[in-house]
Amino acid sequence: MDINKSHYAFFTYIAKYLGVALIAGSVVHIGTLQNGVTRYVVLIGIGLILTIIGNIKEAKEHGQKINLNYFLIITGLSFATGFLSGGIQHYLDNPSYAGILLGIGIIITYVTFFLKDKFKIEKKNLAVVVILAILFMLFSHYVMDNTLLGEDHHGSESVQH
DSSP states (O other): OOHHHHHHHHHHHHHHHHHHHHHHHHHHHHHHSSSOHHHHHHHHHHHHHHHHHHHHHHHHHTTOOOSHHHHHHHHHHHHHHHHHHHHHHTTTTOHHHHHHHHHHHHHHHHHHHHHHTTOOOOHHHHHHHHHHHHHHHHHIIIIIHHHHTTBOTTSSBOOOO
C-alpha cells in the first residue's frame, strides 16, 4: 500500500468513527446536561457529515451502491450506535433517559445492521429484540431511576443544600 492510499484509508476510518463518537456524545449530553443544546445539535450535524463521508468513501472502495436507502441506513446506524454508546456511558447519570437511548439504540442497530448487510430479518427475532428493549427501558425507569435517586453519577450520596 503506498503512502497516499494509506492516508486516504486513515482519513476514511477517522471520519467514520469520529462521526459516530460525536453523535454519541451529543445525543446523550442533550438529555443529561442542562444547557448547550445548540452546541450538541451542531456536533450531531458534524458527526453525521463525517460518518456519511467516511461510509461513502468506504462504500466506493468496495463497489457498493450508494443511494437514498444507503444514506438512511448509515444515518440510522450512526445514531443508534451513538444511542448505545452514550446510554452506556451515562447510565448512572440518568437511568431513565439512558434506558430509552439503549432500548431504541438496540432496536435500530439490529434493524439497520440486517438492512445494511442485506440479511433477512426474522419477525420472531425482531419481536424478541423489541420486547427485551422495552423491558429494559421500563426496568431503567421504574427500578434503576428510583434506586439511584439521591446518588450522584459517582455513586456517592448527594448533598442537598
